[in-house]
Amino acid sequence: MEQSNSKRKKSTGSWCQYVNTFGEKFDSMHKQNKDLSSDIKISTVKVSKSVVSMASVSADKKFHFFGSGTVIKCDQVNMKYVSTILTSGSMFGDSRNGVEYVEIGRRFDVRAFQYDIHYNIALLKVESIQPLVPAILKGVKVINKAAARGGFLRRHSDTFHLSHGDEVISVGRFFQEPYTVMSAPGTFRNECCDLDCPLMLKTTCNISKCGTGGPLINGDGEVIGINFFLEEYTPFMPINIVLKCIEHFEKHGKFVRPNFGIKGANFSTGTSMQMMEKINRAFPDISTGILVKEVVPLSPAYYAGIRAGDVLLRCGGDIIQSVVEIGEALEIELLKEFKLVEKTVVVEELSPDQFYSWCLPKKRWVMMGDV
Structure with missing residues (x-):
C-alpha cells in the first residue's frame, strides 16, 4: 500500500515528500479543505451516506487501487438489497481485475462489476441486509x-x-x-x-x-x-x-462506444473571441455547441461533410453534449462558414485503437520548504 511518507533533511531546513499517493487525505493536505464553512459541511453531509471507499487488488498483488464511489441505485432482491455503485474505471487497472470490497463504515463484498475503459467509468454491485442510500443525481x-x-x-x-x-x-x-x-x-x-x-x-x-x-x-x-x-x-x-x-x-447488455469521428472542444472555450464576435453578429442566439477541431478521415462525420472549423449545434433536436446511439441516423444542425446547415450522420461503433486514454499522475518525490 502506498503511504504518504516524508523524510526531513535537517541540514537544509527542507524535506522531501511523496505526492500522488493513495495515502494522502485531501481533507487535510490542502489548506482550503481544512476550515470548511457550515454550508460546505451541510452540503457534504447530505451526500455522505451515498459516498463509499473501495479497494481493488489484483490476484498477484502487483496492482492495487484505492478510490471513492457513489451509490446511485438500490433494489430489493430475494430478501436482500442490491446496490449499484458508480466509480472510475481506473479501479481495474490494465489487469482488469475485480474490486475486492466497498466500505461505508462497514465492509461489503463486490458481487459483480462492469467497466468502460473508453469513458473510464465502472458500475459495481454489492449485497446488503439493510438498504444503502442512493444519491440524488442532477x-x-x-x-x-x-x-x-x-x-x-x-x-x-x-x-x-x-x-x-x-x-x-x-x-x-x-x-x-x-x-x-x-x-x-x-x-x-x-x-x-x-x-x-x-x-x-x-x-x-x-x-x-x-x-x-x-x-x-x-x-x-x-x-x-x-x-x-x-x-x-x-x-x-x-x-x-x-x-x-x-x-x-x-439496452445493449454492454458498454457501447459510438464513433462520430470528430475531435472537438466546447464552443465557448475553443473559439477565439474574434471568431465568437463574428458568429454572434450573425447568430446572436448561439452560445453553446462543439467546435470541430479535427475530423477523422473516412469517419461518419467525414462522409457527412463535416470539417474542422464547423460548430455542431444540435443532434436530433438536442444540444450536442452527450453520447449518441450506435447505428442511428442522426440529424445534425451545424454552423458551416457562417451558414446554418443540416446533415445526416450514421453513427458507428468505435474501434479499441480509438479509445480515449486516461493517465493518472504517478507517485513522485518533491522538495518541500519548512512551513
Whole structure:
C-alpha cells in the first residue's frame, strides 16, 4: 500500500515528500479543505451516506487501487438489497481485475462489476441486509453568466445550470479506518480540459488520488459529476453523460462506444473571441455547441461533410453534449462558414485503437520548504 511518507533533511531546513499517493487525505493536505464553512459541511453531509471507499487488488498483488464511489441505485432482491455503485474505471487497472470490497463504515463484498475503459467509468454491485442510500443525481447544463443573470435559464427538476465561477464540492471517502468522508470546495471553470475525452469539464477543487471516482456535488448535495484526478485541477464527467452510458449498457447488455469521428472542444472555450464576435453578429442566439477541431478521415462525420472549423449545434433536436446511439441516423444542425446547415450522420461503433486514454499522475518525490 502506498503511504504518504516524508523524510526531513535537517541540514537544509527542507524535506522531501511523496505526492500522488493513495495515502494522502485531501481533507487535510490542502489548506482550503481544512476550515470548511457550515454550508460546505451541510452540503457534504447530505451526500455522505451515498459516498463509499473501495479497494481493488489484483490476484498477484502487483496492482492495487484505492478510490471513492457513489451509490446511485438500490433494489430489493430475494430478501436482500442490491446496490449499484458508480466509480472510475481506473479501479481495474490494465489487469482488469475485480474490486475486492466497498466500505461505508462497514465492509461489503463486490458481487459483480462492469467497466468502460473508453469513458473510464465502472458500475459495481454489492449485497446488503439493510438498504444503502442512493444519491440524488442532477444532470448538468453549462450556461454563460449573461444567461444566468438574465433569469431566462433556471434550474429544472432534472437539470442543474452551471456557469463559470459557480461553487461546487468534490467529495470522497478515505479507505482506512475510520473511513472519514472528505470534502474539497472549489469553483467550476468553463475552460478547456487537458484530458483526451472532450466531454470532461474542470473545477478548482483539490483532491488526492483516493478521491478518484467520487462525486462532484452542488450546494444542495446533488451529484452532478464523477471526479478524476490530476495535480493541477480536478476534471469531472457530467452525470448526464454517465447516465447516457449506463442507459446504453442496459439496452445493449454492454458498454457501447459510438464513433462520430470528430475531435472537438466546447464552443465557448475553443473559439477565439474574434471568431465568437463574428458568429454572434450573425447568430446572436448561439452560445453553446462543439467546435470541430479535427475530423477523422473516412469517419461518419467525414462522409457527412463535416470539417474542422464547423460548430455542431444540435443532434436530433438536442444540444450536442452527450453520447449518441450506435447505428442511428442522426440529424445534425451545424454552423458551416457562417451558414446554418443540416446533415445526416450514421453513427458507428468505435474501434479499441480509438479509445480515449486516461493517465493518472504517478507517485513522485518533491522538495518541500519548512512551513
